[in-house]
Amino acid sequence: MKLSLTRKPLLVGILALSCSYVGAQTLTTDMIKALTSAKQGSIVLLPDFLSEKIPYIGYQQIVMPGPQHVISDDPEYIRVPEGIALQERVAPGAVRLYVYNVNGVVEPAKMPRKISAVIQNTGATPMQLRMLRYSSQPPSANYYLVGKNGLADYFASKPDTKVLTIKPGERVAIDPKLEQNVVTYDQLTHGFYEFTIDQPGLISVVQTDPATSGPAAVARLKDVLPSKSKSGAGRGVFGVSNYRIITNDIYDTKDGVKELVMADGVKDPWVLGSEGSSSAVAKLSGNYGVMYNIEMKWKSTDGKGLALVTWNARGGGQWCDAMANSMVVSEGKFKQGIIQLPADKLTTGKAPEAILVQIFKPAANGEEQTIKMTWSPPGASCLPTPLVFIPIDL
Incomplete structure (x- = not known):
């Protein structure tokens, strides 16, 4: 997702639209x-x-x-080999999570990565997580294909009958497919989910090496990557x-x-929201x-x-x-x-x-x-x- 002069934009310039139609009004x-x-x-x-x-x-x-709306798209391009791109607290109830992040590592060299979404049970009793809508796309440098199929799969998905139980303090991957994907340079990771939880949780989106699990990477990282602001639609929990x-x-x-x-x-x-790592007001541009x-x-x-x-x-x-x-x-x-x-x-x-x-x-x-x-x-x-x-x- 892009906002201005970047390689794969989502929005370029907002022009006020007139209410008078000066173009041709008659179909041939x-x-x-x-x-x-x-x-x-x-x-x-x-x-x-x-x-x-x-x-x-x-x-x-x-x-x-509706559900708490969590989006990870800032930084859109994750430039470091390992880092947390988003970390947000969510309350018991419904959550919609949109993961839109790219392997942007060029230093010390381009390298395959994993981009995964992780949830930690921060409550005192076991958490029950049930997926209501699920859309997970293979990593791709064809962003149009991923965005188009991601929405179609989200609309077509049905609630899962299985319930994932997460122990207090435990971290688990929200999407097993993201855990298995290998993301090469400039490929987009696109996950779109809606699920319910009955305990408070901490959601993280992390980039790490393919051999390391997302939960393990989150456990050893202390800081969230700084916002790039101009390279993505935003990140945070939105109202x-x-x-x-x-x-x-x-x-x-x-x-x-x-x-x-x-x-x-x-x-x-x-729409506006909050960004957990800075407590700043967040804007979801787009x-x-x-x-x-x-x-x-x-x-x-x-x-x-x-x-x-x-x-x-x-x-x-x-x-x-x-x-x-x-x-x-x-x-x-x-x-x-x-x-x-x-x-x-x-x-x-x-x-x-x-x-x-x-x-x-x-x-x-x-x-x-x-x-x-x-x-x-x-x-x-x-x-x-x-x-x-x-x-x-x-």
Whole structure:
């Protein structure tokens, strides 16, 4: 996850979006045909149509109950052979942990490493840990692939029936796969988990040599690596893990093209938290790992259907040349479920490329309908990634 002029950015410059759409508002016959004939998740070319000045769909953003949100992405690149990149205390209850760290060791030489997540039971009685959602990706230098598959696997995962018991004072690896992975230089370790604990705990993300267990490395290290601040989205425990997004008004297809914009740092500010090693206020630039549960009411008084697309609004340049995401969308022309964006290739580039997410049919009598989506900011891609709603003839 990157914020500015770094090799694999997530956000490059925040521009205020105007509420007047000065781009082309009318789809050509070829573009309509391309949308209506496209497969779900495929790239569709919309020349001279996509713009950062598409009118907003206003919404209310409600913080919903959710797990403690712990993220390890600062320092994103761990430059020392052994060190703790994150260490945070968590209370009994639900925890969402997002590990996004890279083997960045070049001194004394590039070397294979292990990056593992460890939890210690700091309570007085045995801890019961039960995994609710689990996503663990093989280490890779293809950050787009890892971020895209990581979200898709998280959405698809189910609660585990097994319970891990951890003795008071004991340290264990949260994810056995991370314990086994060998991470070479510039490879990303990506783990995305949600679990419950019934005792207080201490979570650490550590880089060490492949032969040393994560718990053993944490036990012999005393200090947490300093923050790099400019090389990652942030680290700490954050106060928001789930948003409910409710549109202010019923969107009518007769009102033309409109978009939902989230995780832009302006309309949707970055969530705040605390950073345990310094007691400083932490900012999660990008809101990574936060789940946006969206409910959009719409109707069609002109008989048009509604195409939902997304695109790489920061497309182009050295840092934002591609975008890849995964989300959950309700039923329309295609079945409800998880869709990788794009589905027919790894990434999308810049405009005129758009990704078809879903097509919604108008009600026969023009009655109100509700579109439901679960969206989260895509790791390794520039933000924002708008959701654009386009009235079309079906």
